[in-house]
Amino acid sequence: MARDEIYRKLTHIFQDLFDNPELVLSPALTANDVDGWDSLNHVRLVVAVQKAFGVKFSALEIGNLANVGEFVELIEAKL
């Protein structure tokens, strides 16, 4: 799956999860930049991404994520 495609799919998940159809993802985006991205929604995000991409993450991998760019790289590495 090309990186563009990952971003496209991920954008849909973010938009639905954070109830913001205008949300645009960039590699540098962090939890602080997105309204509602708390620890609860972070777990929801992880579960939704696991389901959408058919991958599994460990707690360590999830804990180390600094921004969207790293999340995409993590997904890419699992596909």
Next chain:
Amino acid sequence: MAMNDLHTSLAWLPRPPQDFTTLCLSVLASAEDPGTRLQWLASHALDEIQLNQLARQVARAHERGYSLAPLSPFKLGLISTANTDFIAPALVATALRYGIALQCAEAPFGQFAQQALLPDSEIKRAQPDAVLIAADYRGLPLRPTPGEVAAAEGTVAGVLEHLAAVREGIKRDSNAICLVQTIARPAESCFGNLDLAMPGTLRHLIDAVNRGMASSIAGTEDLLLDVAALAETVGLAEWHSPLEWNLAKVPFASMFLPLYADHVCRLICALRGKSRRCLVLDLDNTLWSGVIGDDGLEGIIIGQGDPTGEAHLSVQQTALSLRDRGVVLAVSSKNHDEIARLPFRTHPEMVLHEEHIAVFQANWNDKATNLKAIAEELSLGLDALVFLDDNPSERGLIRRLLPQVAVPELPEDPSLYARTLMASGYFEAVTFSAEDKNRADFYRDNARRVALQKEASDVDAYLASLEMVISFRPFDDVGRARITQLINKSNQFNLTTRRYTEAEVRDIGRDPDCYTLQVGLTDIYGNNGMISVVICRRGCGDWHVDTWLMSCRVLGRRVEHAILRELVEEARRRGISRIIGAYRPTKRNKLVEDHYAKLGFSITERCEDGTALWQLDVASASCDELPIPMIVERSGFDVIAAD
């Protein structure tokens, strides 16, 4: 796709519309009747994110002070040994499905006993109608003591006392009903197979606690939410997600949240006395495999010894066991009444008999009209009905015209019909009394047929929504086998019931004096394949309709109108002056007795054997008034110059 996906994905509900997010965001665009629109959105199989989207709209509706009528309000307190933040929005959204405007009062995390015991806790101040007591094995004092019988008994008694104190605490300061969760066992064992036999293992302790909880509920107004059974149904190793527990103390994998929420809400619905009370059954390919009108008593498949027959048998057994616990059974089938009753009366493998069916509607009207008649006859609301039908377009019709009726989606495989119906939980019961046992018998005047009101008015709009495409081809090599099959199998919608061999069909296709049509139909539910065959023979400048037959699966779709228009247009091109049709009666084709009359033909002759001849003058025939809600495609025809 995993087997338990049936439960996890709420497979009995229709998939959400493609533009769910957009519909959801615009659901409050007008303040008028948001409750009904929210309920419609919730009636689909939604995942966790979609449930949350919907719950946010409910919160917005409350903020703006919109009335959610006709939804009925219900206040639920949530106390849990785990995180409830996940659960509350899913419950609020799922409750809409059951016509309930749910408000959740959540206890702060970790305050399981405090909330129940303190007189002015958040939960009690909210004055809930019910309180969900959601304990997880990790939040109860369930210390394993393998092999120590006395210690194990003490542990079980301690946990049960703790839970009893919580319930008593709630009752002391409120009128709330307690919904008490059973405990899902962990997927990991201690010794292995020995666990269940060894007092003091976690498995042994939890089993004892669950049984104790169940007996403590009996005779009270409190209710059991059997989460242990739910977890076992989908599999313990799937139910428990160590990752999600470790990350956020989510007590079960959140992929099961839609299922869990549906179980909580169906219980609340049952508590309110709103569970469904009548199961309306289709016959052909639902109660048996095959079409009784075409295949006959010997041709339908039902009963032991055949996997498909056993699949349909289990549908009948499920219906009968529902009847034994008070659910009323009815039939709605597109059939002749006498023919439809035949298997009930004479087929030895049938488990269901006429005396089990309170209302028996077998006719050629649309099923919406029939369901309304059934509800009226039984003095039940449409919201008490569940309609089981293998045909997706019949399901679509009822969902569109009678949204109050529950219409479970069915999988391709009839082996799963019974399981899907029961997984839906439409008949959830919170009590079982002697009256329930006998209720179905109160409808003594069994297997009645009731008069119909006029046809449901929105059928045309529904047909337009099917996006039908009809395709016309002359007989050809590819279609020959299926054409021959239809010619030899169709009994009901068959004007002349002339049978031809494959060789004869080939010769007809090559005869320059024959005009032939094989007709296909697709719609939004998929391809129905070849559904009609017509043969016209030329003689003295007229067309004699030798054969006109159609699959009953597409009855009521105006396919015959589209075919007539095709015939008339083609007849004009070829300079044909009249189309002459014959109806030759058989035991099974009464359905089409008035076929030509309905299409504007006039009768020219009626013979002693019942055969009737009809004719249509091609020049003056007007097909423009016939509603034909479909796109027409043609292929394989030679261009014919007018004579």
